[in-house]
Amino acid sequence: MRPTPHISVNSPGQIAETVLMPGDPLRAKFIAENFLENPVQFNAVRNMLGYTGTYNGKPVSVMGSGMGIPSIGIYSYELIHFYGVKNLIRVGSCGAFQPGLKVRDIVLGMSASTNSNYANQFGLPGTYAPTASWPLLRKAVAVAEEKGYPVKVGNILSSDIFYDADPEAWKQWAKMGVLAVEMEAAALYMNAAAAGVNALCILTVSDSLVSKEALPAAEREQTFTQMMEIALSLA
Ligand code: HPA
Numbered sequence: 001m002r003p004t005p006h007i008s009v010n011s012p013g014q015i016a017e018t019v020l021m022p023g024d025p026l027r028a029k030f031i032a033e034n035f036l037e038n039p040v041q042f043n044a045v046r047n048m049l050g051y052t053g054t055y056n057g058k059p060v061s062v063m064g065s066g067m068g069i070p071s072i073g074i075y076s077y078e079l080i081h082f083y084g085v086k087n088l089i090r091v092g093s094c095g096a097f098q099p100g101l102k103v104r105d106i107v108l109g110m111s112a113s114t115n116s117n118y119a120n121q122f123g124l125p126g127t128y129a130p131t132a133s134w135p136l137l138r139k140a141v142a143v144a145e146e147k148g149y150p151v152k153v154g155n156i157l158s159s160d161i162f163y164d165a166d167p168e169a170w171k172q173w174a175k176m177g178v179l180a181v182e183m184e185a186a187a188l189y190m191n192a193a194a195a196g197v198n199a200l201c202i203l204t205v206s207d208s209l210v211s212k213e214a215l216p217a218a219e220r221e222q223t224f225t226q227m228m229e230i231a232l233s234l235a
Pocket of ligand 1: 093183
């Protein structure tokens, strides 16, 4: 096995079939050190830290995705096509579009609308609907219900734009029932679908475009732990 341009792995088995992907590589390090047993670092190219360990004895990896569709597009493609990864679970944050969604709430992205042109590469004669894989989504919902963690399940927006020239543009998506905005899920879902593997995006609401409320960094811990328990149960 040869390393790919963005992941420096030489031998098979260094990356588990299930990979959790937070945006921030330091968050990957935190997850490895606090949630995995015996984590071993497998990547540091561009500081996009990746680790493999076990959770309840099962192999699981965690690696940063970076921010945005091009970044997660690259890393997820290499993980799937060169390292045999079968389950890719994004764990991230989102901005709420709906008044019923509050900071700390957990969102499961059943589908991911997007303003990105990423789908163009597949040459489809219409509009593709990037969708989570049902086995992962179903299990995540079941685990959340079992643990008593309330989750909202629905359409999210994977936006190419954080600082939009039109600060009201999000309202059009909100009118269509889109729950929240993040910046990666649509590419992850498309790469997974094109390769016949599984993907899911699990998010915690860090801010609300409706109420302008934002979660202070220090208060993110508890919800983050709940999201991680759901994500790790999918390994
Ligand atoms: N926009 C895009 N991504 C995000 C946001 C947002 O407001 N909040 C958390 N991730």
